[in-house]
Amino acid sequence: MYNVTYHRASSVEDAAKLAAGAAEAKFVLGGQTLIPAMKQRLAAPSDLIDLRHIAAMKGVTDSGGGIIIGAATTHAEVASNADLQAACPALCHLAAHIGDPHVRHMGTIGGSIANNDPAADYPAAMLALNARIVTNKREIAAADFFTGLFETALDEGEIVTAVKFTAPAKAGYAKFANPASRYAMAGVFVARSGGSVRVAVTGAGDNGVFRAENLEAALAGNFSPSALDGQTIDPANLMSDIHASAQYRAALVIAMAKRAVAAAG
């Protein structure tokens, strides 16, 4: 790891100020992606701004109208939160299967979505739940936030502070995890609210997380796994690597979508 100067931010404003004053700052929450990347010298920020101690960025609030999860809330906290267990257990299930217990004690929802790894779990949930990503400057719809591989709509120095969404009537998540890394080779989050169904796919698309509109249409009329019989995903826009070909991922997406719908009940 190259040398770096560490700063512990006391507030969001403090963090933005610290970043503005640095040559090349990176914000860190749990650091479970960033620190390994720095160790491999794939990332070499001059300054690290630690957001983990900002109280305003932590915790879950369910204010009737909507659920707000602070960006610094860890995967373990999301997985075990009683309000979320009641409002959207699929999201707790998703968080409980990220990485391993030690990673879940450090890794956060804000860090995951700001990094937008194409195989990360949370982006699929955000897109399917039609969530809004709250930053220190604005709110961004999930559909506009995830713009490509490790790319987001965040400006330089902009900080994700929370995510907001309305609890769906039903939701489910299923992933086929890479046996070594546990990242999704295909992960599908389905959410049903009223008559509309949203299906978001992670781990498979060659440009990151995406919605599967044909699966949404099939499920809108009949929210059951059998509604997906005969449905296909075009492999042309899917990733192909040593772990799985695009064709295999296309088949996995349908299989995971069926499992997600079954899990949603």
Add this chain to the structure above:
Amino acid sequence: MSEVTMTVNGRKVSGSCEDRTLLAHFLRENLGLTGTHVGCDTSQCGACVVHVDGKAVKSCTMLAVQANGTDVMTIEGLAGDDLHPVQAAFREHHGLQCGFCTPGMIMAATDMINRHGPGNLDEKTVRGELEGNICRCTGYHNIVKAILAASEAMAKGAGAKAA
């Protein structure tokens, strides 16, 4: 360079280290606590697991400065006059061969038992929870056996000194 202060195994310690120093290296090199092992150095193997503020984390994936002000427990802090029940169970059930992964396994196991509550573990849960700890010798069988036995022993009160 930063001044770092933390409580390690109940003792307040301070040290000076580069901001890029990993917690694992701070423990091993500044404090001489070499029970915490660095196995893969890529956040996968779990040999470096310690407890930070009561939670199991990979100390090779946390900077020492990030741990400034925390309470850290390493394998050296686990035993009292006698072995901790998890350590005793690993010995009794032959939960190790070369022993390299063992400190991380034991710290992961105590965290697991603490979170689920003593006596509340089954084999499937233990195997799932060991996702972040790799052992290349044992095939995990005796590790799982040891953790289940320790969990039961602690439930029966043998774990009065539990971490």
